[in-house]
Amino acid sequence: MSSYWGYHLMLDCSGCNDNISERSVIYFFIKDLVKQIDMVAAGEPIIEHLLPGDPKQGYSLMQLITTSNICAHFMDLDGTAYFDIFSCKEYDIDLAQKIVQEYFAPEKMRVNFITRHAD
Template sequence: MKKQKTYGYELVMDLYECDLEVISSRKKLQEFVDTLCKLIKMKKFGKTLIPYFGNNAAYTKGFSLVQLIETSSITGHFSELWKTAYINVFSCLPYDQALAKKFTREFFKAKRMKARFLVR
């Protein structure tokens, strides 16, 4: 059996104590996606989806975002109650994960962040 090559790279970020004004603003979330794609040199595929939902439980209420990119996707889920953000950047092409982490933490003004990088 032939050894499988790397399919892609996924950066999983959990951000805590984020700025509520940022995570609760559709305009700011769009700015985040647009800027991140430019920084890590990813080409967006289609429009960004940024629905507000999750009203059945206080901790799930907030925005989510999905941005397809030509090599995969960027997703995010935001809890206004907990002031948290959960961001995934998955791409079949390599990208600067350190730059993505730094920008994401600074953009959401997170006081703490846990990040994991997966080679898939």
Template sequence: MEGCALAKMAWYHLLLDMYGCDVRNLNDESLLRNLFQDLTKILDMHIIAGPTIVRYVGKEDSPSGEGLSGFMIVAESHVSIHTDIRTGYVSIDVYSCKEFNIDLVEECLEKAFKPKKMEKKFILRGPAAEAYSRTQATE
């Protein structure tokens, strides 16, 4: 992967769950496409493929909802966004071998989707993460 130091072997994974979002924005393919472009600039990542955005319309009684799913492959890994207009929910993953500013990513996404509630998880992954976890556990 371009820009990833293999010796470091740490990956950064931000997972955001947003609830009570502006449904119009969750269903706006153009907004989603622009959002992917904005994120690559904020993250200073390099697009390899995408964004690919697919509209899904589930059956009325389907638990899988209705909305847009977008995925973009970047040299540093990927960004994915999945919306559900029935519930006002969006899930977002930013996965990278390169450190990034979580606050800037959150700010950009909150501005776009206007959630009433947001949950965030950040995971450090890979061999370096395991070493970090062991170091933290022994202190």
């Protein structure tokens, strides 16, 4: 896979457990994910609860890593969550999916994986 610049895993999850509404769980999730997929965090994660009162309210997560970033959005009201793991360093996409499953127990997970390269 070294002929590509980057690797981008996108997970669209539905039927998640109540952990999607718990800031502390989201914090421990990102710390665990970064460690297990062998990335290096560049600072602390940003975790903010956004759009209160809106149907799309929930936590948004941004973790810079030395090789790019990990983002996630958690919707309180409908139990959905969306994850993007983008890195120029190769990582185990199956392990990343397993960690999401362990923390948020989605009933359904739509998986998209693409390689990135400008040329």
